[in-house]
Amino acid sequence: MKKTILRKVVSTLLATAMVMALAAIPAFASAQEEPTTIIQYNFGSETFIKNTGIGVEAVNELLLEYGIKLDLRLLSESEYVERMNLIINSNEYFDICFTSTWRLDFYQNVGKGAFLDLTDLIPEYAPKITEFIKPEYLAFGNVNGRLYAIPNLQILANPYGLYLRKDVADELGIDMTAIKTLDDLDPVFELIKSERPDLYPMGGGLDDRVWGSGDTVISFYGAIAEDDPDLNVVSYYTRPMYLNTNEYNLHLYNEGYIRPDIASVTTDQSQGDMVAGLYAGAFGDVKPGGEVEFKNRRGWDAYQIKISDAMMGYNSGAATMNAVSINTASPDKVMKYLELIHTDGKTLDALLYGTEGRDHVITPEGAVRIAENSPYFLGNTAWAFGNTFLLTVMEGQDPTLAERTEAVNDAAKRSPIVGFALNTEPIQSELAQLDALREEYKNRVYMPNYEELEAEYLSKVQLAGLDKVLAEMQAQVDAWAIANGKK
Amino acid sequence: MDYTAPPPETTRPARRSGGREGSSLWLMYAILLLFALVILFSFWIIISVSLTSTAELRYGFRILPPRFSLEAYQYTFANMKGIWNAYGVSAVYALLGTLLAVAVMSAFAYALSRPRFQARRGLTFYVFFTMLFSGGLTPSYILIKQYLKLYDTIWVLILPGLVNCWHVMMLRTTMQSLPSSLYDSARIDGASEYRVFVSVALPLSAPALATVAFMGLLGRWNDWYTPMIYITKNSLFPIQYLLQRMLNNIQEAMNMIEFSPFASSVDVSKLPRENLRMAMMVITIFPMMLVFPLFQRFFIRGITVGSMKG
Structure with a gap:
């Protein structure tokens, strides 16, 4: 009897103590203030990110100070658009996602009302962003004068040129400094052809989009001629940049400077063949650090030669941006986080390179060396996350890369309609038809009946509604120009 | 009297009696043989390329690998720790899924096939309607993720x-x-509806069941889209999806470097190319190749079964 009373008393006491203890925990925690979780979607490849779960610790340590906890969700690159569209369409909760002109269409999603208007939030919660991103570059995230995404600073204007393998150039005594224009290339190609018959001088033809010209090309089909103050949109197919490119590629083909079966060679295969040593060089974007990249990617030391100047297209800055979901519960914290990754190199380093000591080490020169078998590394997609100019360089990279890249951006010739965005909705079906034709006829230059195909292509393009597309582009450009005081 | 089946020879048309019929038969055989050769040849090339080293591939595809190399298979197995697990997930997905599906579908079909069943017309319409119209991806996604919690x-x-x-x-x-x-005779013998279903309807529909099971098995084994939409845990990736991701990752590795403003430290030249693709194809189709002969004897009879009456 006594025992049971004692037992009762003891158990009651214990229970009370436990309840009190339990009650005390939340009280203690709320004093610490639970950090706000931010869900960010981006893409990443498993080749680089072997385990995302443990990597974000490094950046979270830094974010704790601001009461932010990052929940970074990386989707496979090839699935990003499909999965993200499902998440947006089903109104699922998230805070930040990658968006651009080419992956997860920015303008379409703004039109859908998926993204939050950031215009007034910047001065309130992320004022430092405007110090680091010039108004000109920030405006790439604008739609109708309101800001819906923060562009990630990176190279915005690539000069065009070619790469030539060092071993070949040195063996044949080619003077690289003498090459200034395309005309200077013919003797070089001729020399390679006669001295090294085992090689094709070039891996492929010129890229018609970036061939030396100051024209503004709008969505492949429209063009505003260089130095046209009236901003007339004309057919891209009438412009010298198009005609000359075709003519030049035909010349390359006929002279045997590119392989005869070029029409059936895929990009993949062409890259592999470059590595395997089938070509002496390749055309491509040239940029600061381009030789290192060429070496890594194609396996050869090479010289890079600039042929055309850099040109900043009307929407090149919209190629990589981060937008905020309309459903976000804490815009203040989200903006603070965005401010950090666009203005603070330390935060960005932690986000992309993980924990020092485990995921990477800092070399005596101050560069980042990725730890072998590191479980965490997002460095190769730095351009999808934040201001790449603030990032610590990786080993083997030029420490002045950021400044040099920035200089290229600032010096680049600008399209007269930088900041313009084409609304493709009214001309959707025409554009779809034109795209299909462009794909169908893409190798026409390398066909034996090229001239016939070219005429056929141009007439089909007309039938597909090119004029309607151009008229719509003109109307939108005019409206934009009036709104922005350019006309 | 002998009631065993008449010798089959008597039912066949006499061979080589009519020259025209004979030659058209030979033509048919020739076409079929050619068709079979085309398919076999493709298979052969797949296997041959999968056994070629990356370095040799620059000279194009060969009937026989110039030098026998297991490079692509080594790469696949070394880079995919989850490959056995993925085989397991695929097996569960394909086998359990097919088993349950055949059980549910045959019971459903039996109910629909009984003329006395009251709701028969309504349910048939219901089935037929969903064959023609679907709710679309987004509503399915919302239903599965937010309401059924199957994500x-x-x-x-x-x-x-x-x-x-x-x-x-x-x-x-x-x-x-x-x-x-x-x-009727089963019913007269006192069999319940369940008994009739299990002991009469099911065994007599064996060819159709086998056909449905095989198609279901194949479809589930090859499905990478469902896991792409609804699965994010690596431990739940089926083999097809895992391989699909891996191929994309290699492509991604290349794209990534293409777009990266900074030079990359990844050596793309070491990544296998077409041989890897082919090796993966061999890896995924192999189990199905083993399963096919088991079904084959039913399959040949079953494929036309839906169109036969009487």
């Missing part, structure tokens, strides 16, 4: 795809075409 579970692979309306129709037609006297 990122093995059940999302199995449950939503249980009933294939086309297969239900096929089974129903088969069961309908069984002589009703069989059902």
